[in-house]
Amino acid sequence: MKCEDALKELIAYLDGRVNAAGRAKVESHLAGCAACRNRAEEMRKVSMLLGEVPAVEPSFGFDARVRQRVAAEPRQSWFWRLVPAPRPAFAVALLIALTVLVAKLPSNRAPAPPVATTSAQEQEEDFNAIKNLGVLENYDVLTKFDSLAETATPDSTQPEGKAQRGDESND
Amino acid sequence: MARTDVELMLDVKAGDDSSFDFLLQKYRSPLVNFLHRMVRDTATAEDLAQEVFLRVYRARKQYTPSAKFTTWLFRIATNLALNSVRDNRYAKLAVPLDAPVDEDAAPMELPAPVMRIDEHMIERDRTEFIRRAIASLPEKQRAAVLLHKYEEMDYGEIAKILDCSESALKSLLFRAYESLRVQLAPLVTQPVEQRAGEGRPS
Numbered sequence: 001m002k003c004e005d006a007l008k009e010l011i012a013y014l015d016g017r018v019n020a021a022g023r024a025k026v027e028s029h030l031a032g033c034a035a036c037r038n039r040a041e042e043m044r045k046v047s048m049l050l051g052e053v054p055a056v057e058p059s060f061g062f063d064a065r066v067r068q069r070v071a072a073e074p075r076q077s078w079f080w081r082l083v084p085a086p087r088p089a090f091a092v093a094l095l096i097a098l099t100v101l102v103a104k105l106p107s108n109r110a111p112a113p114p115v116a117t118t119s120a121q122e123q124e125e126d127f128n129a130i131k132n133l134g135v136l137e138n139y140d141v142l143t144k145f146d147s148l149a150e151t152a153t154p155d156s157t158q159p160e161g162k163a164q165r166g167d168e169s170n171d
Numbered sequence: 172m173a174r175t176d177v178e179l180m181l182d183v184k185a186g187d188d189s190s191f192d193f194l195l196q197k198y199r200s201p202l203v204n205f206l207h208r209m210v211r212d213t214a215t216a217e218d219l220a221q222e223v224f225l226r227v228y229r230a231r232k233q234y235t236p237s238a239k240f241t242t243w244l245f246r247i248a249t250n251l252a253l254n255s256v257r258d259n260r261y262a263k264l265a266v267p268l269d270a271p272v273d274e275d276a277a278p279m280e281l282p283a284p285v286m287r288i289d290e291h292m293i294e295r296d297r298t299e300f301i302r303r304a305i306a307s308l309p310e311k312q313r314a315a316v317l318l319h320k321y322e323e324m325d326y327g328e329i330a331k332i333l334d335c336s337e338s339a340l341k342s343l344l345f346r347a348y349e350s351l352r353v354q355l356a357p358l359v360t361q362p363v364e365q366r367a368g369e370g371r372p373s
Contacts, residue, residue: 011319011344017326039352045359046351049301050320058203062217066195066224070188073228 001029006036014044176240184231191231194240195224201322202248208317209252210259211306219255223248239328246332249314256310297358304354312347319344 006029012018013026030037174182174190176197182190202223207216226247305313311333318329330340352359 008341008345011348012326012341015319042352042359043348046348046355047320049355049358050305050316050351053208053298053301053305055200055204055321056207056213056216058199058220059213059217062199062203062220063195065217066199066221067192069221069225070191070228073225 001025003029003033003036006030006033007039010036010040010043014040014047177236180227180231180234180240181236183228184234191228194227198241198244199224202244205245205317205322206248206252208302208305208321209249209310209313210255211302215255215259219248219251222251238331241322241324242328242331245318245322245324249318249332252314253310300358301355304351307354308347308350312343312350315340315343316347316351 006026009018009022009026013023018026030040174193176194179190179193183194199220202220203216206219206223207213210216210219223244227244305316308316315329315333318324318332324332326337326340330337333340333343335343
């Protein structure tokens with residue numbers, strides 16, 4: 001082992017923090033190198049000198065001042081206590097959930113949902129109505145086509161219809 | 172069974188302020204000592220220690236036990252101390268540009284880099300001499316020595332606190348102890364027998 005390598009391990013060696021193999025290497029070098037041995041002894045003394053410096057104690061009011069500053073910290077409201085940490089991750093998750101929810105809600109512009117299954121009779125009536133739609137929407141036909149009156153069933157509204165048509169024909 | 176620091180901190184996170192008080196009682200002295208040796212001023216050291224505890228408290232909700240509690244605690248303390256030392260150094264060196272110029276005034280004196288040991292020993296006692304030797308180290312070397320010697324932390328933990336590799340830390344510590352050996356040479360070269368029973372080898 002070279003002096004440079006031995007010196008690099010010297011502090012750890014003096015601390016007893018090198019493994020058995022490393023310790024044997026350093027000791028082997030120190031046994032054959034008076035300069036490094038002398039350096040190691042001086043380092044040991046430096047460590048002892050540092051141990052002479054007495055510790056200082058915190059002042060009497062130290063704890064009270066820390067507690068006072070901690071007590072002055074803004075407390076969280078009950079709402080924020082319910083919000084789990086980490087808050088940014090929770091906020092992103094909440095945003096994604098809301099986005100998905102809104103996307104799934106039915107829009108006003110969306111087409112009406114298809115009508116449920118209808119009976120065969122209803123489908124037949126609808127078909128007839130659609131088939132004659134052109135005729136029924138033609139006002140001239142409605143006002144002048146007398147045969148429509150014959151097909152109509154006699155009810156309370158018929159006389160008025162007839163009267164109306166009569167008025168119009170007079171015009 | 173005593174709770175570990177991590178368990179106490181998790182309790183603080185859950186809203187138990189009495190656990191924070193346990194941590195305060197446990198680490199108030201080590202922190203104040205460490206900071207006092209870093210900044211060499213009692214009032215500043217206590218202010219910084221308060222700030223460390225306050226930052227721990229403020230960060231309680233985000234606390235995750237990914238490292239030893241002491242690593243986190245002393246990392247905060249070291250960063251605050253390094254900032255304080257640097258700010259203070261620049262503040263002392265700053266001379267206002269609009270300060271009145273006194274032609275007859277003596278030039279600003281900077282402390283002599285080397286003082287004779289007898290001057291030191293007359294002016295201050297042995298302990299103060301050692302304190303000054305520690306204080307003369309560059310900040311990062313000083314932090315490394317304090318964490319190593321006084322907090323008795325292992326190399327891995329100190330390396331994490333100082334944000335360097337263990338190999339770099341070994342070099343840093345060797346340079347620091349080498350500087351101290353030179354600075355404390357008058358005491359180091361005293362016969363061992365005179366100081367027998369003092370201090371303790373680490």
